[in-house]
Amino acid sequence: MYRTLVLAIMLVALQAACSVKRFAIGKLGDALAGGGATYASDDDLELIRDAVPFSLKLIESLLAESPKHRGLLLAAASGFTQYGYAFVQQEADELEAKDVAAAAARRGRTRRLCLRARGYGLRGLELKRPGFAAELRKEPKQAVAGMRKEDVPFLYWTATAWGAAISAGKDDPALVGEQPLVEALIDRAAELDPDWDHGAIHGFLIAYEASRVGTKGDSAERSRKHFERALALTEGQMVSPLVSMAETVSVAKQNRKEFEALLQRALAIDVNAKPEWRLANLVYQRRARWLLGRVEELFVE
Secondary structure (H helix, E strand, O other), X not given: OHHHHHHHHXXXXXXXXXXXXXXXXXXXXXXXXXXXXXXXXXXXXXXXXXXXXXXXXXXXXXXXXXXXXXXXXXXXXXXHHHHHHHHHHHHHHHXXXXXXXXXXXXXXXXXXXXXXXXXXXXXXXXXXXXXXXXXXXXXXXXXXXXXXXXXXXXXXXXXXXXXXXXXXXXXXXXXXXXXHHHHHHHHHHHHHOOOHHHHHHHHHHHHXXXXXXXXXXOHHHHHHHHHHHHHHHHOOOOOHHHHHHHHHHHHHOOOHHHHHHHHHHHXXXXXXXXXXXXXXXXXXXXXXXXHHOOHHXXXXX
8 A cells, every 4th residue: 555655646746747847848838939029129130040040949849848839830930931031041042153052052951941840830730720731732722711810820931931942942843833832821811811910921922923823914913012012011111022022023024223222222221110120121131232232133234
């Protein structure tokens, strides 16, 4: 009887310890999932570039212990996507003219980071609808039809990660062939909450419209409508819509005057006017300067 009592006490203690551990992981996970503001308002791109990998690996470590933590899954999906584009992809683009091999290596890393982000996004969507990923591959539009407004953040970040992976992996036909899945995700997000997060979906669609297959009408006009809505929702204080418009529509239409005007306008934005957008604005201003340095390559007189 004594041994049975001791064993029972040990089991209770073990369960209590596990509960405390789960509680602690949950609280830390909540803090990390909602702690993006510290990074978003920073003004040192190099500091953030070096700090973000540690945070991302910490999020992954916590997900290993708490795999169904919705906040952590969303933080991983958005974090890996943003890091891959803002730092790895941009470095690849800047290296292209000097070292093709190094640029290709970074582009491959961007693809892998974004595919990792896509995996976390799909896991988040599957929390609500088990088997969603498999269904999406079979019947994309039917699969996303069951998603609701609260799923928009996951729809957006999964589509963004997937689209960025395709853009960085254009030499992979199988990956490029998955574009209709990206389209289904972002279009459903646009149906549910088109103005979500200050027009982030419109910002995505500025660049995406030119890639749509089998759509009638001028893609540039569709992009322009998204551009105008994104500007309205951000009160002209966000750099990314201006850069996306210049890089996609202005280049495609060979409108050099518009291209330069949009990028100069982007560089004129005061990044301190909206501290919560400071880092994103600095990232896109860096891209704007890089694009302006390539005017002679992008436009044929």
